[in-house]
C-alpha cells in the first residue's frame with residue numbers, strides 16, 4: 070500500500086516529482102487553498118513529510134501528523150526543524166548533505182566576483198545604452214580585484230571548505246573561524262570573529278544558523294571595514310540586517326553579496342537601490358544538478374523512513 074507523503078515546498082525537477090508520484094500518494098500543501106482544513110481532514114494519514122532547508126516544519130504541524138515516520142529536509146540547513154522535538158517523538162530527520170556543496174560554493178565565488186568587479190552596474194550601463202552615450206573610460210568607476218584578497222570564512226563545513234578551495238585558486242590567503250580548529254586544513258584558525266573580520270577583505274558566511282543567530286553585527290562589520298565585502302550564502306539570520314543596512318549606507322563596509330535574508334522573501338528595502346550590493350533569491354543550490362541529487366536523497370530517506378528503518382544520516386534517531 071502506498072504511503073501518504075506531505076510536501077511543503079515545490080520541487081523543481083520533473084523527474085523527481087514523477088518518481089514521488091509513482092511511489093506515494095503525494096499531497097502538495099503549497100497547492101491547497103485551505104491548508105488548515107486539509108491538515109484537519111487528512112493529517113492523520115500522513116507518514117512522510119518533505120520540506121525545505123530554510124522553511125522546515127513547525128512543531129505545531131508535527132503534532133497534527135500523528136502517524137509521521139520521517140521528515141526529509143530537501144536541503145542541508147536543518148535550523149528550521151526543532152531536532153530535539155523530533156527526537157523526543159522518535160521521528161527521523163534527514164538532510165541532503167553533500168549534494169549541493171559545489172553549487173553553493175560556486176555561487177559564493179560568483180557573488181565575490183560580482184560585487185568586487187561591479188558586474189551588475191557594468192551590465193546595467195551597457196544594457197541601458199549608456200556606453201555609446203558616454204564612451205570615455207571614466208564613465209563607470211573602477212572596481213576592485215578579487216584575486217589575492219584576504220578571505221575570512223565563517224563556518225568550515227563542507228561548503229566552507231569548498232569555498233576555501235576555490236578562493237585559494239584565486240590566490241586568496243584564507244583564515245577561518247568555527248567552533249574549533251581543524252587539523253586537516255592548511256588555513257589559519259581565528260577563534261574570534263571580530264579579529265577574523267579585521268583581518269579579512271572578504272568575509273564569507275557558510276555557517277549553520279542553529280546556534281549562531283545575529284553573529285554578524287555592527288562590531289563585526291566595523292572590523293571588516295570600509296574596503297571589506299560581506300558574502301552570505303548560508304542563512305540570513307546570521308546577520309543583524311539593520312546593522313548591515315546601516316554599515317552599507319554609511320560606507321562602513323564596501324559592499325555585500327547576499328543570497329539569503331532573515332525574513333525571506335522580504336529583503337530590507339534599503340538594499341534594493343544599492344549598487345554596491347548584489348542580491349539573489351536564495352538560489353545557491355538552485356541548479357538542475359544539485360536539485361536532482363537532493364531529490365534523489367529525499368527519495369532514499371523517504372523509502373527508508375517509511376519502511377520503518379533509520380534513514381542514512383538521520384539527525385535525530
Ligand code: 8YV
Pocket residue numbers: 078120121122123143144145146147169351352353354
Ligand atoms: C534550499 C537551503 O534553498 O540547503 C539548504 O539548507 O537553504 C537550500 O539549499 C532549500 O532547502 C530548497 O528546498
